Amino acid sequence: MTPPGGVLRLADGTRESFLCRRLRADEAAAAHALHRLVASGLPAGLVAAESPEFFAAHAERLGRLLGIFTERGLAACAVLGLPGPGDANFGVDHGLPEDLLPRVAHLDGASVHPLYRGNMLQRLLIDWRLAEARDAGRPIILSTAAPGNHFSLDNLLACGLQIRGLKTRFGGLRCLLRRDLDRDARPAEDGEWVDARDYARQERLLGEGLRGWRSRRGERRELYFAAATEAAGAAGDRENSALAGR
Template structure:
């Protein structure tokens, strides 16, 4: 499994309806093949492949060897879910480049990467729980990171709600990963982003030009609602 248990509890198997015990571990390179097989299985159940940006074997390996952090949720001996963080450094995909972060701070960036949950274990709130567990494990590790970023497909409400619940905001709307549109979320590692409620405006979710215009004028996306987003000015 991994380097030690960081959480445990019970979850429900969606097909059998039975409750099962789970444990959560920080994973090591020994879990590589297991992670790849599980990610492949999840990809096969995604209705819109553009909503999922899978990790390559090289990316898995780099993270597991120290360029990030990866946790796994085991139902018994079955890897039921995993979530990853990546330290991109000066890599071309560092999201600080997309938001105007000075080059001198690129080494301080951490990315929230993919979250995967097997179909039979969905409905247990694992994505949100893993967000808490992995950030707790990250904060307890030895690191010098101060900027937290991630990308989310605009049509992935589960991930949008997950990121907003963590105090992250939409800092950019850009084409990533060979031309696929993504929201770029951001917050300082140690605190949520604060915004001025009196400036809040509602924008249609697919009005990307208006969203980009607001961001250029100091606004950030702060809340998701069905078919709309709330934008407000970021406080200093």
């Protein structure tokens, strides 16, 4: 399911072609270096500081590293986690029952080199990971994003993930995000736009079983919270209620 390559537009108007492929284990250091580079340009606490071992483990056995290359090297990279028994599983934070943990895939970080920003590469990397997770028999997609990391949060929401909880993780507050590939969930129309920084209100709505679906920016940034409407026969929300009040 590797996406075809294409052409990237740079800020100075020039163009560069790119291709997509998985990284080999001996390329994990390049993924770590790109992560370090992009993280150094962000306010502290917005993204987790990952170790070289984190990238090596995902290339070797814990999942996959997916890369976008130009003639200059690695332009963007994303981590897909396919945790096995005994590995840390985001499903625990989501209150998933034990029997669903083997169906979980993690979207565990993405980096786009500043030269190539604005080409929607994060969305390409999310969609690519969704396809890989589906092929791997992992339809429960879980991720996290700092509420203040607007670029990343907006891209995750645009790719169909929903905010299902708020929790302190990786050194700061994180939105717990989820998408079920085997369900067609849509937001109810009678939801509520909430100030993106009003975490108390968001917690309350999440506790009532609502989810965060999308963002908008007017005078202030807001998030749309609403109940999910799903096709009949969906497995139900028994897990989501476990997140209430955190």
